[in-house]
Amino acid sequence: MSLATKGKITNVQELMALSKKVRGSILQMLTKSGSGHTGGSLSAADIAVAIYFSKMNYNADNPSMPERDRFIMSKGHAAPLVYAIMAEAGYFHTDTMNTLRTIESPLQGHPCCQKLPGIEVSTGSLGQGLSVANGMALGLRLDKNPARVFCIMGDGEIQEGQVWEAAMTSAHYGIDSLCAVVDCNGLQIDGPVEKVMNINPVGDKWRAFGWHVIEIDGHDMQQILSALDEAEKTKGKPTAIIANTTKGKGVSFFENKVEYHGVTPSEEQLVKALEEINNG
Amino acid sequence: MGERPGTEQIDETTDASGVKKPKATRDAYGDTLLELGKEREDIVTLDADLSGSTKTAKFAKAFPDRFFNIGIAEQDMVGTAAGLALTGKVPFASTFAVFETGRAWDQIRLTVCYSNTNVKLVATHSGITVGEDGASHQALEDVALMRALPNMTVIVPSDAAETSLAIRAVADFLGPVYVRLGRAKVPYVMPDNYEFKIGKAHVFSTGKDANIIANGLMVDMAVRAAEMLKLEGIDCGVINMSTVKPLDEVALLAAAKASKILVTAEEHSIIGGLGSAVCEFISEHSPMPVKRVGVLDTFGCSGDPDELLKFHGLTAENIATTVRNAL
């Protein structure tokens, strides 16, 4: 039985419990695989959990159900987060998480729509998800299908020019079924975003591109839920949620550590990390 | 480019003797896309501020709700097309071949080919016959770029009639396709009863001495080269390999077995295009001499299209000379 059959979850405590569970799965998956992206999977966990379980209309038993809402993890390196959520939602057996990044696995290093039903489009090359989200939203609109489209991007990712091409397109076509989230954890691979290539003021940029912008604490479940509600109610323009987050959130020794972008926990770290998450 | 609105004549399609007048493959695309739009609700079109030149403007005018001008943003155009395909639409995304394949290659790779979305990339202004705009606008590497991608089908029609048939076949086909079209008017070369099938070459004739494997506007030149050679007693066949990927290996092998040499002819760099595809197959399955006629490892330049063809040796004469020398 999939979580979807339980209906949408809007209780903050329940969602926070799910976030904990998802963070635990991410860490276990990554420890097992020995490679993959820890920091950015943890920073976007609360937002992604809220989108999936409080807002999205999906059916894990029928992933191609036409009326489903669409979710695109444009920063594809946060694949472990997507997989942890999908396992929780019932798209596949939780054991499958142990196969992350192995040859026959549907859980490729970056999401692959050809190998894992429920992944809408393959990602991994940054900066491309928002364009695809636009296309989906435009296609759904032509069909008078009320389904909505969610797209999570990284703050480093939005340095890609294509993101701004797409941002223009969303606003130009008034795509209000689209809700984009920028996971502003302040870090990318080579260091702080501000130092590598400053993107600030982020909110003003999206506003200038014609978007409705909501800036929140991306780990405050109540704020996340309010923002998602506001996005849904906003008509005539797309909504961008600027989520201020902490890279590696939930594990003190990963938090704000640029080196834990693409490094996985050791066995000892996993034990401590799970402790912190469960007691946090 | 220089398409001024209203300068396009809609005059008769045949000359005084009833021979069909040359027509650009891009024009055939625009006409066929419009017809398809009338027949099928699921066809949508995208362009990147070149709809007048790519001829998607005809579709845009008739079906404004199903046309998306993405502006000068080819990467976004390709991603948006992928998204539309993922909701069951059949998107035709067009711009010049240089920008379509070069600027948006990673987007094509990830969201079209790797994601295996039903996107139709139909590019115009390929090759040196772009003419005066010069090298920045002359795609000579596009087939190489597209051919290297898994899941991609690559089609280079030879004339307006084949283009119409190909566009219809592409609309019915499920999966990513790249169709390479031109700006210049080209003569009709395919027989009236020709039936286009993706992956099926058209064999005009099979020669005992040589066979020319051509596509695009070089098919017409290959046919004329074979006629010249015939007068000299050289038995030379011609194959239109309009689908470069997947290659019609059966037709190719038959031609190889029948003759002493093969010559390829394409309006593309000799690196990575039809010539390369033929060499790759022949070297493994039927090793024999293969000569490639195409643009040598160089960029194009500005000029009159016909003069550029001569300048680069993309002529019936040069194909014939290549055959003669190889024999």
Ligand SMILES: Cc1ncc(C[n+]2csc(CCOP(=O)(O)OP(=O)(O)O)c2C)c(N)n1
């Ligand atoms: C087009 C592209 N260039 C480079 C990379 C390599 N890369 C992977 S993650 C990353 C940093 C991403 O930073 P950010 O978007 O802030 O993600 P997060 O901090 O959430 O992990 C880079 C450069 C890539 N995947 N795609």
Ligand SMILES: [Mg+2]
């Ligand atoms: Mg970041």
